[in-house]
Amino acid sequence: MDRRTFLVAGGILAAAGAAGLVRALAGDGSETLGQTVPRSSAATTIQSAPTSSTTSSSTLAADTSTTSAAPAEPTVTTAQATPTTTTLQAALVVPIICKTAWGARPLAGALGAHSIERMTVHHTAVRLDRNADAPGQIRGHQAFHQQSGWADLAYHYMVDANGNIYEGRPFSAPGDTFTNYDPAGHFLVCCEGNFDQQDLPEAQVASLAAMLAWGSDAFGISPDTIAGHRDYASTTCPGTTLAGIMENGSLQAAVVALLESGGVELTEACGDEGAALVAAIEAGTA
């Protein structure tokens, strides 16, 4: 199920054309999301900048579940038959902590479907005073949401104070809400914390912007569609400080900058790797 989630995104990315293709190829091919690019493109060879004169080129890997979380931002050059090379900017690679890794419960019901048209930012309205508590708080949110009759956590992705990103409800399904708006069509990214009470950590903003940049590219929607929950319903969500960086345009500007510098590629932190990352978060070291 987790894989399928990303394969859906990969298909969209592949369909985005050459620019998306280059981004999908950025970095070590084994770290990209498997099957994000049609095999017919495998003739394309890229080389990382430090080895551009050697034979250590990386070609498209077949499907692989390898999910290294290396946050590389390599400059990628294309080596074609012509003697000239073109320097292209590569995607920012962002690891996502799999649901299994953070201890999510299985789905508690059927999920619907929707077509994403906009991106909406939330907070949990629960203070996060120690980031080590983030995985536990997220488990608690999911449990509460399921006890409330929903199939899963209400949101598609969660971001903690240190910028760790957690996989939530599959984005192929609309979210859920206790408030008076219809979340169908919304890509929901939720920051752990209460931003009516807390300042906004830079790392959390950076990862929020990365998820929104990824969403903009994956779903073919403009950063102009970024808004806060409060723009649709009677709520203070996502809180004063988080709403503030949308109202002054700085969050949208950060998203545009990411897109212009090569976009964002997601990788999965699952299995032992994901468990180790969650353990480090809970130990206060990540």
Ligand SMILES: [Zn+2]
């Ligand atoms: Zn909200």
